[in-house]
Amino acid sequence: GEDVEQSLFLSVREGDSSVINCTYTDSSSTYLYWYKQEPGAGLQLLTYIFSNMDMKQDQRLTVLLNKKDKHLSLRIADTQTGDSAIYFCAENGKAAGNKLTFGGGTRVLVKP
Amino acid sequence: NAGVTQTPKFQVLKTGQSMTLQCAQDMNHNSMYWYRQDPGMGLRLIYYSASEGTTDKGEVPNGYNVSRLNKREFSLRLESAAPSQTSVYFCASSGRDRGNHEQYFGPGTRLTVT
Numbered sequence: 001g002e003d004v005e006q007s008l009f010l011s012v013r014e015g016d017s018s019v020i021n022c023t024y025t026d027s028s029s030t031y032l033y034w035y036k037q038e039p040g041a042g043l044q045l046l047t048y049i050f051s052n053m054d055m056k057q058d059q060r061l062t063v064l065l066n067k068k069d070k071h072l073s074l075r076i077a078d079t080q081t082g083d084s085a086i087y088f089c090a091e092n093g094k095a096a097g098n099k100l101t102f103g104g105g106t107r108v109l110v111k112p
Numbered sequence: 113n114a115g116v117t118q119t120p121k122f123q124v125l126k127t128g129q130s131m132t133l134q135c136a137q138d139m140n141h142n143s144m145y146w147y148r149q150d151p152g153m154g155l156r157l158i159y160y161s162a163s164e165g166t167t168d169k170g171e172v173p174n175g176y177n178v179s180r181l182n183k184r185e186f187s188l189r190l191e192s193a194a195p196s197q198t199s200v201y202f203c204a205s206s207g208r209d210r211g212n213h214e215q216y217f218g219p220g221t222r223l224t225v226t
Contacts, residue, residue: 042202042217098143098206098213104154
């Protein structure tokens with residue numbers, strides 16, 4: 001079956017870089033996503049990458065995709081206190097109905 | 113353009129009571145979804161509707177029903193609430209806005225069943 005896994009927690013100092021990792025099992029994924037959830041709010045799409053790319057940069061965000069190892073990462077440069085949130089990766093895989101499979105989320109805590 | 117809206121924001125029910133969670137989107141999306149989020153368990157899909165007129169079970173459909181009322185609206189009903197249904201419920205919708213199926217989420221409904 002499809003499975004997406006993430007580490008539970010990451011602590012980082014303000015100004016440092018954060019790297020959040022994700023592994024997935026479905027090799028047919030065409031798009032992979034990173035969502036951010038702030039306390040008490042819904043999920044907000046941060047960025048996505050098409051499966052034929054290995055890197056995508058968007059301002060402070062860099063997404064790396066290793067399709068061979070089925071490994072996705074999100075790097076946040078110059079991490080700010082406003083980046084404290086839960087980050088979810090997701091993939092679309094073989095699922096019908098345009099469904100996404102989400103990882104369990106990584107809680108990022110940015111310390112001043 | 114409000115995106116995805118959900119009502120109510122908070123609800124407390126007694127065991128056995130029923131209620132309907134409402135969701136609407138104004139992005140002309142074909143697909144809509146209901147998820148529940150529990151601590152340490154990420155998001156789990158309850159039901160989804162790939163297009164108007166169709167609904168399908170997701171990962172955890174037991175105890176729930178859905179109605180795709182029209183293209184805009186997708187409601188989730190709890191016929192007889194149980195404490196195990198205490199959770200945060202999110203509605204989402206997706207189209208092919210940028211050629212992919214990114215989902216847009218509502219703000220959530222926090223449900224407590226006592």
